[in-house]
Amino acid sequence: MENQTLYEKPVTLKHILKFAVPTIAMTVFMSFYTMVDGLFVSNLIGTNALSAINLTAPVIQVVTAVSTMLATGGSAVIMKKMGEQKVSEAREDFTFLILVNAAVGFVMCALGYLAMGPVFAGMNLSAEVAGYCVEYLSRYLLFTVPILLMNNFTLYMIASEKATLSLVCSVTGGVLNMVLDYVFIGMLDMGIGGAAVATGMGYSVTAVVGLFVFSRKTSLLHFRKPVPRIKVLVNAASNGCSEMATALVTGIITMMFNWTMLRYVGENGVAAVTIIMYVLMFVSSLYTGYSYGVAPMISYYHGEENHGKLKTLIRISLKVIACISVLSLAASFALTKPLVSVFARPDNPVYDLAVTGNRICTIALMFIGFNIFASGMFTALSNGVVSAVLAFSRSFVFMLVTMLVLPLFLGVSGIWLATPAAELMALVLSAGMFWKHRKTYGYL
Numbered sequence: 001m002e003n004q005t006l007y008e009k010p011v012t013l014k015h016i017l018k019f020a021v022p023t024i025a026m027t028v029f030m031s032f033y034t035m036v037d038g039l040f041v042s043n044l045i046g047t048n049a050l051s052a053i054n055l056t057a058p059v060i061q062v063v064t065a066v067s068t069m070l071a072t073g074g075s076a077v078i079m080k081k082m083g084e085q086k087v088s089e090a091r092e093d094f095t096f097l098i099l100v101n102a103a104v105g106f107v108m109c110a111l112g113y114l115a116m117g118p119v120f121a122g123m124n125l126s127a128e129v130a131g132y133c134v135e136y137l138s139r140y141l142l143f144t145v146p147i148l149l150m151n152n153f154t155l156y157m158i159a160s161e162k163a164t165l166s167l168v169c170s171v172t173g174g175v176l177n178m179v180l181d182y183v184f185i186g187m188l189d190m191g192i193g194g195a196a197v198a199t200g201m202g203y204s205v206t207a208v209v210g211l212f213v214f215s216r217k218t219s220l221l222h223f224r225k226p227v228p229r230i231k232v233l234v235n236a237a238s239n240g241c242s243e244m245a246t247a248l249v250t251g252i253i254t255m256m257f258n259w260t261m262l263r264y265v266g267e268n269g270v271a272a273v274t275i276i277m278y279v280l281m282f283v284s285s286l287y288t289g290y291s292y293g294v295a296p297m298i299s300y301y302h303g304e305e306n307h308g309k310l311k312t313l314i315r316i317s318l319k320v321i322a323c324i325s326v327l328s329l330a331a332s333f334a335l336t337k338p339l340v341s342v343f344a345r346p347d348n349p350v351y352d353l354a355v356t357g358n359r360i361c362t363i364a365l366m367f368i369g370f371n372i373f374a375s376g377m378f379t380a381l382s383n384g385v386v387s388a389v390l391a392f393s394r395s396f397v398f399m400l401v402t403m404l405v406l407p408l409f410l411g412v413s414g415i416w417l418a419t420p421a422a423e424l425m426a427l428v429l430s431a432g433m434f435w436k437h438r439k440t441y442g443y444l
Contacts, residue, residue, distance in 0.1 A: 007083075007300050011312040013320075020293030020320075022163035026154070026170040027289035028282070035278045036174075040181040041195050042343045045132075047271040047350050049192045050343065052132030054274035055123065058255045059116055059137060063108040065244045067101050067148035070233075072295075073240020075155045076380050077232060078221070079296045082159075083303025088224075094156065096226035097236060098214075101152050105145035112141045123262070132192050139193045143200025146207040153210030159296040160220040162213065169206040177202030239384035253399045257415070260403065264412050265353065272353035275343045276361050280368075280419070283328045287369040290320060291376035298380035307442035314377070314443040321369040328369075332362040353412075360416035367423035374430035381441050386433055394426035401425075 009015050042050040074097040081090040120133045150173075157166035177198050184194025214222050254277075261269030294317055301310045332339075336358045344350040371394050378387035402421040406414030438444040 007297065011297075011309045011316070013316055016294060016297070016313065016316055016320075019158070019163060019297060020290045022167040023158055023293035024286055024289035026163070026167040027285040027292065029167075029170050029174050031278075031282045031285040032174065035282060036178050037181060037195055037199055038274065038278055039342060040178075040185050041192060042271075044185045045192055047268070047344060047348065048126075048129050049132050050274050051270040052129050052136055052192060053195075054254070054270055054277065055120070055125070055129070055133050055258055056116075056137045056140070058252065059112055059119060060140065061254070062115075062248060063112045063141070063144060064148060064151065065248045066104050066108065067151050069240035069244030070097055070101055070104070070236050071152040071155050071240065072379055073238070073384060074152075074232075074236035075159055076239050076295065076299045076382055077235050078156075079159050079299040080303040080382055082220075083300040089227075091221060091224050092227040093229065093232045094214075094221050095223045096228055096232065098149070098152060098223075099226060100233065101148050102145055105148040108148075109141050109144035112137070112144065123259070135191065135193045136196045139196035140200060142197075143204060146204040147200065149207035149210060150203045150205075153206050153214070155292065155295075156221055157206075157210065157213065158292060162219070163293065165209070165213065166206070169209050173202040173205035176205060235382075239379060239382055239387075241384050241388045253395060253403070256400070256403055260407060260415055264407065264415065268350050269353060269412075271344070271350045272357055275340055275350070275354040276357045276416075278343075279332060279339055279358055280361060280364070283332065283365055284368055284372065286324050286328065287321065287372040288376075290317070290324070291373050295376055295380040298377060299382070302381050302441065310441070310443050317373060317377075318370075321373050325366050325369045329362060329365045332365060333359065336362070356413075357416040360413065361419050363420040364423040367420070367427040371423060371426045371430050374434055377443075378433070378437075383437070383441075386437065390426070390430055390433060393429055394422065398422035398425040 038050055038053060041053060074093070078090045078094050078097075081087075081093070116134060116137050120130050123130075125133070154166050154170070157163065157169075180198035180201060181195055184190040184198050185192075188194065190197070213219055216222060257273050258270050261273055265272075294313060297313055298310065301307075301313065336355055340351055340354045340358060344354060371390065375387045375390045375394070378384075378390065399418060399422040402418035402425075403415070406417050406421065408414070410417065
């Protein structure tokens with residue numbers, strides 16, 4: 001079958017990159033236009049508004065957590081069935097999971113509106129920043145369902161060998177977001193609410209295109225009459241629970257970062273954290289994009305029990321991750337000041353905080369890629385438990401320990417060191433799990 005050709009070809013770097021390059025470009029571009037969002041907000045509204053975007057991030061991550069779980073876990077379950085030649089069943093499950101995600105979107109949207117008041121009230125924010133938070137989040141939540149569908153369709157386009165289309169959707173949505181940022185904020189003076197609407201409309205592009213693409217029977221995965229199999233839902237949830245855990249605890253840790261910075265530095269510290277998170281997010285998107293790209297291949301080869309191809313794929317992937325790690329570390333060190341100056345002028349107190357913080361946090365780039373790939377690999381192998389342990393330990397346990405301990409001894413420097421220290425601890429755990437399960441899955 002034509003749709004199976006790429007999976008059946010020899011595993012070489014060239015063929016791997018056919019899967020991975022579009023998804024890397026897609027995730028990098030998505031992170032880039034998130035940075036552009038922050039650029040418009042910080043320059044046209046102010047760094048207090050930039051702080052507000054970071055302060056709303058935990059609520060947004062909680063709202064999207066369940067969908068992230070079902071998207072990543074469901075993709076692995078469905079592609080494993082495709083590898084087992086259970087094509088009709090896989091398509092029924094695909095449709096069922098998309099409908100579940102839409103229902104989740106409505107529920108989480110309502111919960112988001114209920115939660116934002118108490119969350120922001122408990123942060124002891126200035127009236128200006130609190131107002132920005134409510135304005136931004138109330139507009140963003142209107143697009144909850146399209147954003148959740150975007151999360152799903154992005155992964156399923158990749159699995160259906162439509163990674164290039166996914167990239168085109170992301171680029172189109174990103175360009176739309178940038179244009180609307182300028183129109184809504186710069187021309188129509190809609191403020192931070194306009195930034196939220198621009199972001200939501202940009203994300204909606206993939207959702208709309210996905211509805212058309214997966215309605216066509218020529219697509220490898222397409223809509224058909226769903227069969228509500230509870231076992232599939234449970235498997236998708238358990239397999240993708242690591243990604244949900246990551247989203248949830250990332251929200252919690254982001255909140256802790258904000259609270260700690262408010263305590264030690266004030267709202268300028270939150271703005272500095274936001275800038276550094278943009279840099280880390282941009283580089284991490286390289287690893288995330290690669291992991292998304294190769295995940296369907298891992299699931300497929302696991303489903304057909306082709307250990308030879310699986311070994312080659314994992315070996316090449318580790319080399320790719322190592323190369324990206326070294327290059328990204330060097331680039332981040334070299335470009336720290338130019339990157340920070342895009343968001344804050346050198347005479348702004350946020351500037352010096354962000355420059356110092358980025359130089360320390362950049363060390364984490366040597367470890368993040370391997371941790372992201374390890375968690376994604378086990379998800380693709382349908383081992384949600386190990387993936388969840390890795391993700392939860394990395395994103396919550398280790399970050400919680402370093403965030404609580406290091407600032408007590410090192411002050412603000414301890415806050416910046418928390419991320420590299422946590423990622424190093426996570427790397428040790430990832431290596432241990434990778435070695436422990438090598439014979440079970442035959443990837444070494």
